[in-house]
Each structure stands twice: as structure tokens, then as C-alpha cells.
Amino acid sequence: MHEYGIAKDVISHVLVEADRYKASEVKQIKLDVGPLAMVNKDQLMFCLKAVSKDTIAEGMSVELGSLPVEIICPEKHVFQIDKPIDDVFRFLTSLRCPICGDKASIKSGREIILKEITAI
């Protein structure tokens, strides 16, 4: 379960930042998870809760957002896939540049971005 490791990374970033602002309580974080990060959102939420226990982030609310998936071809055409990726397999097999038809690879969509922290 790699959600545990990701949650640990997220919480350590949150605590370092909160400390920098001398905050006493973290109220909320906004976290964007790329659809290709292969993260199970329920498991991630569970792990965030577990890892933040007994820290100033315990009990914070977590707003999970998504990120666009972009592909890039050898000609450097960048193209955004805005279809919901419910069937990753079908999506992966059609990784062709819509402009030149060349085989494209993933440019972004695997990131996990800590967008914002609200603390007091």
C-alpha cells in the first residue's frame, strides 16, 4: 500500500510549513492527486488520518482534487486528455498524438500536489 508512504510525505510537508508559520492547528489541506498516480483515495484519506494523529494536523479536513492528464509526442505536441479516466487500460492503449498520430507518452498526471494549507 503506497498510500501510507505518500501520506507520510504529505504530513511531513504540512507540519514543516505549519511550524514555519508558528501555527498551532492545521484546519484544512488541499491536495491534488493526478489520475495516473494510482492512488486509492479512500486509502489515502485513511492513511492521512492515521499519520496525522497526535500532531497539530490531527482532525484537519482534507479536500482532494484532481489534475489533468497530459501526453506529449516526439514532435513535442502536448495534448490534454479531459475524458474521465475510468478505464485506465483503454486510455493507455490509445496514447497517440491527436495532431501527428505519433506515439505519445505521459507528460503529467502522476503528480501529487499539496496545494494549500489552512492553519491557525
Added chain:
Amino acid sequence: MHDISLNRDVMVIHKALAAKNRKLFDDNKVFAVNIMGAVGSGKTALIELLCDKMKEVKIGVIAGDVISEVDAKRLRKKKKPVVGINTGKECHLDAHLVDHALEKLPLAGLDFLFIENVGNLICPVDFELGSHLNVVVVSVSEGDDTIEKHPAIFLTADAALINKIDIAKAVDANVDKMVADAKKINPGLQVIPVSIKKDVGVDDFIRWLKDARGKN
């Protein structure tokens, strides 16, 4: 009230460490190969056989395991430098763990470093180690739909070994279907059906490995 706007990719630390590992490999002219795959697919058996067959090169091994030292012990019998790493709660190796293993493994003089990842088809995908190549070992006994069920790892891999073809008939697995599935996901993937136990197809893999090292 503090609204702290960050927009920070929390995975960047892993990427930076992976780059550091890669530089260390390159500085020492060591070609590093990350070997991934499900539990029991044949990762350790592959490295054992490579140690036996690639006599003309110097090999080092990092053996990842959740809690035990079983694989590291098996591989030490090959009289090569072997460092075991335990991942504990984590189900994959990451660049940080490899970084620590490298503190205990002198790279100077090695030609190849084989890194056995923890048995898992899902998690290692997101964690670059800094290796030059990523190889997945799948076996026919996982079922011949295992590749189409876990496409992500094949998309990021350089080669896929479809292992245990000696028992394909017995487990009713269609090897051709598995090759086709892998190629469909990633047309650039080197797909090699093998039997590590019977030493079938492994020479093709070794040839490809050496070729890839030459091109690096």
C-alpha cells in the same frame, strides 16, 4: 489564520534522490537494473541465474524484502556483494532506501547492479530508484490476464519477462495473449517469454541487457 499556498509536488524529494542515485551509478560506470514483479514471479531466481550465467561481468545486488533477509541470504550464496533492505510498512523500494543501501555497497569495479524490488505489481510504479532500466517479471501462474489487469507497471517498464512458460499448459495460460497484452500497452517494451527454471529465453534477455548497457 494562515492560508499557506504551496503548490508543491510531494514526490519531488523522491525524484531528487533518484537523480542522485543515478549520478552515483554513472560516476562508477555501473549499470543499474530495477527488477519488479508480483510476489513469487521469479525475481530472485532471475538474479541467481544471471549471476551464474554472466561470469564475465562483475555483479552487485540489492535485495528488497518487506521484513526478512531470505532473498539476500539466497543471493549471498552466489558470492557477490549483496545488501538486503527491509521496507517494513512500505510495499516498495524508494530512492531513499536505495540511497541507504548504497552506503553499504561499494559500487567501484561493478558492471551491473541488480535491484530486486519488493513483490508487488502496483506500487513500485510511482517510485523511481535512479536505475537505468526497469524490468518486470510476471509469471504465467498469476493468470494470463495479469498484464491487462495491471497496465501501469508495463507502461513505465523497459522490458517484461513472462516467466514459468514451462508450466503454461498446466496452468492453462496463453503466453501469446500475455505478450500481445504487454505490447498493446507499451509497443516499445521488450517482451521475452522465459523459463528461468529451465533456462529458456534468458540468453535473449542477457543479450538485450548488455546491448542496453552498451547504448547507455
